[in-house]
Amino acid sequence: MQWGVYIHIPFCRQKCFYCDFPSYAGRENLMEAYVEALCQQIKIQGFSYRQKWGRPATVYIGGGTPTALPLENMAQILQTVENFIGAEIAEFTVECNPGTVDAQYLQMLKANGVNRLSFGVQSFDDGLLRRIGRIHNSAEALEAIRLAQEAGFANISLDLIYGLPEQTMEQLQASVGQALNLGVQHISIYGLQVEEGTVFARQQELGKLDLPAEEEAEAMYDYMTNVLPQHGYLRYEVSNFAQRGYESCHNRSYWHDVPYLGLGAAAHSYLEGKRYAAVADIQEYIAGIKAGDEIWKLEEEPTRQHAMEEFAFLALRTVEGLAARDFAQKFQVSLQEIYGETMAKLAQQGLLQVDDNGCRLTNQGFKYGNVVFAEFILD
Known part of the structure; x- marks a missing residue:
């Protein structure tokens, strides 16, 4: 893995x-x-x-x-x-x-x-x-x-x-x-x-x-x-x-949704679909490790909606963009069904390039990425 x-x-x-x-x-x-x-x-x-x-x-x-x-x-x-x-x-x-x-x-x-x-x-x-x-x-x-x-x-x-x-x-x-x-x-x-x-x-x-x-x-x-x-x-x-x-x-x-283990004070981890944060205070971290205490906490219990949003945001940061196949494989629902209207709107504004394989930022989209990402927040 x-x-x-x-x-x-x-x-x-x-x-x-x-x-x-x-x-x-x-x-x-x-x-x-x-x-x-x-x-x-x-x-x-x-x-x-x-x-x-x-x-x-x-x-x-x-x-x-x-x-x-x-x-x-x-x-x-x-x-x-x-x-x-x-x-x-x-x-x-x-x-x-x-x-x-x-x-x-x-x-x-x-x-x-x-x-x-x-x-x-x-x-x-x-x-x-x-x-x-x-x-x-x-x-x-x-x-x-x-x-x-x-x-x-x-x-x-x-x-x-x-x-x-x-x-x-x-x-x-x-x-x-x-x-x-x-x-x-x-x-x-x-x-x-x-x-x-x-x-x-x-x-x-x-x-x-x-x-x-x-x-x-x-x-x-x-x-x-x-x-x-x-x-x-x-x-x-x-x-x-x-x-x-x-x-x-x-x-x-x-x-690209790959898990990672964070080690050290204030380090973040992404494991089995959940995000964790270690204590940020150095002395608290040292004491916790020495005592064998839990130094991580779950940042928040992820919802399906939040997972979809985050998956989209992160993939769209790359030139390859958000792949329809990857989205469907992870969430068992089509990208078009969840984000079809959003993608069409952003494509019309010249911020996204959309095809059967998914969508990716245009040059203008990279420039105004935060505008694009905000549109992928699900109500």
């Missing part, structure tokens, strides 16, 4: 001003105990699901900043994962931030089975990096990726954000140019979202967040989605572009 593993590292050197992920700066004193608890969970729950489903197809270590962990702690996690998996797998990703890795750290990752890196670059403009609270500068980002390539990594992704405070089109174009010159295999693009509880949210409330106008942010989106395919980075999901054959297998599993 195909399934994946997500491992959460809730530590970072500094909380970025836009970040609302469950991650914490200044908790270095908890790192060693956290790693011990995490490795214990991997050994118990990981091996349990390995016995049940066989080896996972993918492993993804995210955060936070996984590489904020000292080298020896990360090596301990990787060796525990290697024992649990039992052999090399096709895709083993670790998120990295420039400024937290050097040649020795990258070589250790490579030696312990990691074969894909995802760098949170966000921009190659030093002023913008300071403005958004990143700990690295552009030179460190370039150096980190160069060192990763020298260490033998041939599957590297980087993230870029558009619509940043005071960002200009010229700055964005320069960052995209730098990314293309690096020859990485995968590029993710994200429009800035001001999330509740972040530094940016507080700045916005005080009138101190100077964001590009909506038309400027839209022009940035258009530029990126037009230029990346011209340089061999093909879109395969709303925010993701890759050279052919380098699409993220792990991320694809999220959009």
Whole structure:
């Protein structure tokens, strides 16, 4: 059975001003105990699901900043994962931030089975990096990726954000140019979202967040989605572009209804059609693992209607779209019967392409994906 593993590292050197992920700066004193608890969970729950489903197809270590962990702690996690998996797998990703890795750290990752890196670059403009609270500068980002390539990594992704405070089109174009010159295999693009509880949210409330106008942010989106395919980075999901054959297998599993086991504080799991969340507090997680307590809770009891909506939303994020055959196989009812009117309406608006095989977003549909997804909510 195909399934994946997500491992959460809730530590970072500094909380970025836009970040609302469950991650914490200044908790270095908890790192060693956290790693011990995490490795214990991997050994118990990981091996349990390995016995049940066989080896996972993918492993993804995210955060936070996984590489904020000292080298020896990360090596301990990787060796525990290697024992649990039992052999090399096709895709083993670790998120990295420039400024937290050097040649020795990258070589250790490579030696312990990691074969894909995802760098949170966000921009190659030093002023913008300071403005958004990143700990690295552009030179460190370039150096980190160069060192990763020298260490033998041939599957590297980087993230870029558009619509940043005071960002200009010229700055964005320069960052995209730098990314293309690096020859990485995968590029993710994200429009800035001001999330509740972040530094940016507080700045916005005080009138101190100077964001590009909506038309400027839209022009940035258009530029990126037009230029990346011209340089061999093909879109395969709303925010993701890759050279052919380098699409993220792990991320694809999220959009194609593949189960995954989340390990670590605040990690989410999707198992047997149900979604679970682990406790987010680091100390509560450590204590729970040590005591053998239940650290997961069911997010909500899924209804058939909610399952249909979620299946549709996630599939529509991909260029393949929502397959009529897959929908009918999962729910024992035709896609046309449930969503026929919705699909016809969105096709008329130029947001969906519909045929006997199902439906998929048009270029305009990708641009206004949230409009499309809202229409797939069942009354």
